[in-house]
Amino acid sequence: MPASPIKTWSTPVAEEGSRTIPCALCGGERFLPALSCEGFAFVRCARCGLVQRNPQPTSEAVSARYRERHGDDYLDYELSNETAFLRLQNLALADIGFDREARGSFLDVGCATGALIAELRGAGWRTAGVELCAQSADYARRERGLDVRPTAIERAGLEAGGFDVVHASHLIEHLNDPRSFVREARRILKLGGTLLVATPNIAGFQARLFASAWRSAIFDHLYLFSKRTLRALLESEGFRVERTATWGGLAAGSAPAALKAVADRAVKKIGAGDVMMMRAVAE
Numbered sequence: 001m002p003a004s005p006i007k008t009w010s011t012p013v014a015e016e017g018s019r020t021i022p023c024a025l026c027g028g029e030r031f032l033p034a035l036s037c038e039g040f041a042f043v044r045c046a047r048c049g050l051v052q053r054n055p056q057p058t059s060e061a062v063s064a065r066y067r068e069r070h071g072d073d074y075l076d077y078e079l080s081n082e083t084a085f086l087r088l089q090n091l092a093l094a095d096i097g098f099d100r101e102a103r104g105s106f107l108d109v110g111c112a113t114g115a116l117i118a119e120l121r122g123a124g125w126r127t128a129g130v131e132l133c134a135q136s137a138d139y140a141r142r143e144r145g146l147d148v149r150p151t152a153i154e155r156a157g158l159e160a161g162g163f164d165v166v167h168a169s170h171l172i173e174h175l176n177d178p179r180s181f182v183r184e185a186r187r188i189l190k191l192g193g194t195l196l197v198a199t200p201n202i203a204g205f206q207a208r209l210f211a212s213a214w215r216s217a218i219f220d221h222l223y224l225f226s227k228r229t230l231r232a233l234l235e236s237e238g239f240r241v242e243r244t245a246t247w248g249g250l251a252a253g254s255a256p257a258a259l260k261a262v263a264d265r266a267v268k269k270i271g272a273g274d275v276m277m278m279r280a281v282a283e
């Protein structure tokens, strides 16, 4: 068995005010144990199967955590990884068939320092971003002259039907209320507009192999979606899923390169990659 990869960067486990809420997907109130991590756990909704932290920290605690942890150190982290993150985002966008030549209006939710929208603006797109971390949002505005609002999408004051594309990479799994995000994305998209959502895939090969040691089973993630649960959420808020892509068979460094290459190809073929992106059209 390959070595368990190091988990994705997360804030340390903290005691926070928490409460049990109905399932964000189906409203169910009965949960079964799913993953048991050090100091926290995930449960699975008995009705729809959505894996989630429940009880979960309150949205006030979560927002405060993202605002406060994001000091200069975090901005340094974002900036030093910016090129690598942008490269991965561009690979995902190409994989899902994002039409870079369309040059419409593009909103990046959780846009960090704005590297992606800066690039798209240079390619002729009208762009905007929202980013909870004030330092990152400030950097995007000050250094790049981008329209980036330091708030959650629901409070950004965005006009209804104003965007051709809404993109959210590794965001939805952090939100207390993923349904509210999807609903707001639908509201601000034009009819026929595109929603692009990237998130870890709990039905993927690595999640099954590593279970509670899976690199995405971290404190910061409140929901862990499968293709089935993410599709159900999008479809229940007025989207039609057009395409899903997954990628990542084994984490870099967890297995010999040749084995990793074989695993990467195999999981891609069967849609069991570690991360997925879903492309959905607003109906």
Ligand SMILES: [Zn+2]
Residues within 6 Å of the ligand: 023, 024, 025, 026, 027, 028, 045, 046, 047, 048, 049, 050
């Ligand atoms: Zn449920």
